[in-house]
Amino acid sequence: MLFRSVLILLLLIFSVSGGSTVADAAEECNFFAGSWVVDESYPLYTAASCPFVEHEFSCVKNGRPDLGYTKYRWQPLDCDLTRFDGKLFLEKFRGKSILFVGDSLSRNQWQSLTCMLHSTVPNTPYTLTRVGDVSTFTFTEYEVKVMLERNVFLVDVVKEEIGRVLKLDTINGGSAKLWEGIDFLIFNTWHWWNRRGPSQPWDYIQIGKEVLKDMDRMVAFEKALTTWGRWVDLNIDPRKSKVFFQGISPSHYNGTLWGEPRAKSCAGQREPVAGSIYPGGLPPVVAVLKATLSKIKKSIHLLDVTELSLLRKDGHPSNFGLGGRIGLDCSHWCLAGVPDTWNLIFYNLII
Ligand SMILES: *[C@@H]1O[C@H](CO)[C@@H](O)[C@H](O)[C@H]1NC(C)=O
Numbered sequence: 389m390l391f392r393s394v395l396i397l398l399l400l401i402f403s404v405s406g407g408s409t410v411a412d413a414a415e416e417c418n419f420f421a422g423s424w425v426v427d428e429s430y431p432l433y434t435a436a437s438c439p440f441v442e443h444e445f446s447c448v449k450n451g452r453p454d455l456g457y458t459k460y461r462w463q464p465l466d467c468d469l470t471r472f473d474g475k476l477f478l479e480k481f482r483g484k485s486i487l488f489v490g491d492s493l494s495r496n497q498w499q500s501l502t503c504m505l506h507s508t509v510p511n512t513p514y515t516l517t518r519v520g521d522v523s524t525f526t527f528t529e530y531e532v533k534v535m536l537e538r539n540v541f542l543v544d545v546v547k548e549e550i551g552r553v554l555k556l557d558t559i560n561g562g563s564a565k566l567w568e569g570i571d572f573l574i575f576n577t578w579h580w581w582n583r584r585g586p587s588q589p590w591d592y593i594q595i596g597k598e599v600l601k602d603m604d605r606m607v608a609f610e611k612a613l614t615t616w617g618r619w620v621d622l623n624i625d626p627r628k629s630k631v632f633f634q635g636i637s638p639s640h641y642n643g644t645l646w647g648e649p650r651a652k653s654c655a656g657q658r659e660p661v662a663g664s665i666y667p668g669g670l671p672p673v674v675a676v677l678k679a680t681l682s683k684i685k686k687s688i689h690l691l692d693v694t695e696l697s698l699l700r701k702d703g704h705p706s707n708f709g710l711g712g713r714i715g716l717d718c719s720h721w722c723l724a725g726v727p728d729t730w731n732l733i734f735y736n737l738i739i
Contacts, residue, residue, distance in 0.1 A: 417467035418731045420692040424699060426662040427461035427551065431724030432472060433507035438635075438723075440506075440516065442499060445712035447722035452708035454658050457722065462696055462729040465664065469736050472728075474508030478530040485533040487567065488578030491540040493637045496720050497574070498523070498536040500727035501734075505534065524565065537566060540580040541610040551591030553599065556584065556611040557618045562569075568623060572738065574691070575616065576634035578673060579719065581609045610676050617684035624686050635682060635693040636674050639699045639719040644668070650731045654718035657702040666698035689737060700726045 394644060435449050436501025448455070448463065453739050461620045465646045486501070489495040521538040534737060538608060544555040560567075582605055583589070593600050593608060620631055645668025661667070672696050683686055697703070703726040709717035720729050 394602055406678045407632055410433045416609050417464060419464050419469065419611060419736060420566075420696060421463055421664060422464035423662070423664045423694075424460040425463045426459050427711060428459060428736055429538070430461055431458040431502045432728050433724050437507040440499075440501035441503060441723050442495075444705065444717070444720060445496060445499060445723040445725075447705050447725075450705070450708040450712065450721065452705075456658055457535065457660075457700075457702040460491070460650060460700075461734070469732055470739065471510070472504055472732050472735055474505040474725065476506060477739065478509060478512070478527055478532050480583070480739065481530075481532055481571070483531045484571040485535065485569075486572040486574070487535040487537060487570045488574045488634075489537045489539050489542065489567065490539070490574075490719060491579055492633060493579065494574070494576045494634065495536055495538070497576075497634060497727045497730055498525075498534065500723055500725075501731045502534050504721060504728060505532075507611075524557045536629075540577060540618045541577060541612060542577045545590050550599070552589065554590035554593045554608075556593065556608060557615055558594045559615060570629055572630050572632065573624075574606050574634055574734070575631040577612070577616075577636075578609065578636050578677075586614075606673065606676055608679050609673065613677070613680045614683070617680065617688075620688065621685050630689065631686065632689045632739065633677070634730070636671060636677060637719070637721075638671060638694055641718050642668075646701055653706065654704040655706040655716060657681040657704075659702050661699040662703060663677055664695075666695060666701075668698070670694055670698070691730055691734060693733070696729065699723075 407656060441449075443450070448458075463716075464476060488498040498713070502516075505527065511529070512530070513528050515524075515528060517524050517526075523536045525534045526532070541554060542559065544558045544561060546553050546555060546561075580589070585631055593603055595611060624631055640646070640654040640657070641652070643649055643653075643668070647667050671694070680689070699722075703721050705715075705717040705720055705722050707713050708722070710717055710718060711717065
């Protein structure tokens, strides 16, 4: 009798929390554990088939001589990923909206998705507009919008008399109009939390009534993410919107972490790390992120791309990005490249 009640209770719990295709797909296989294999059918698009790749990600156009890094496909350990079909995506999600919110790594993934879609349906018309912090790529025949909002902290930065105040407790001054009603939301924040000096875009940090000159950045990140989670819990209707977190995109500025102590950056790296495990381990922020996400009541799907991206020390623009020869970018990713895999996994989770 007791056993039966427990069973019924369990069934109830599962029928309430389950039922979404995202959960089903994720339960079948861990897409995020695997290794990189050479696939001559890659890349998924080129500079010619995606003419709007932005300068900072267009490594080939910027003169990167090696192309081997474009030829890797992510192979999960326990299953295969379905190949990306842009036409199927647009048909299935006709009339729907996808919004990336975050820093330039969101822009990296947003660009990748628009390229993946455009290059599989090159003849379908599109418009690309930018108003303030929001860029919108629309596939007009399908009424599918793939959007990007630049918003590096997710919580507010407000200009006040004392200066710019980073407010760990508030989001969009309490009204996140743009985010409401979007079908797929993919959030990201992390890289800007460690900025100091002239590129730090705030002067004070506020929690509740307390205004501080600075604080432990990991703690600040955790508090902001908790505030964001509260927003999700209060405002997201799971029947309408699916919420994803983009995960921590790793940088490669220390070769010791991949067993090459003389390498001071990703420059000259032409191959991924072999196997499934990055020797240097995960950045500590990943554990903080996972612990914080686990406290949010509404379902949030983490695109847990850190380990698979850590293996791709060869995937960054290095001297073929924004700064050109004198620049050194081991944080963003060349396109075509690693973010295509983030999107391929996103596709496999929702299709
Ligand atoms: C690189 O990583 C190793 C191992 O964690 C560490 O000991 C070293 O200080 C790091 N080097 C730099 C320049 O950060």
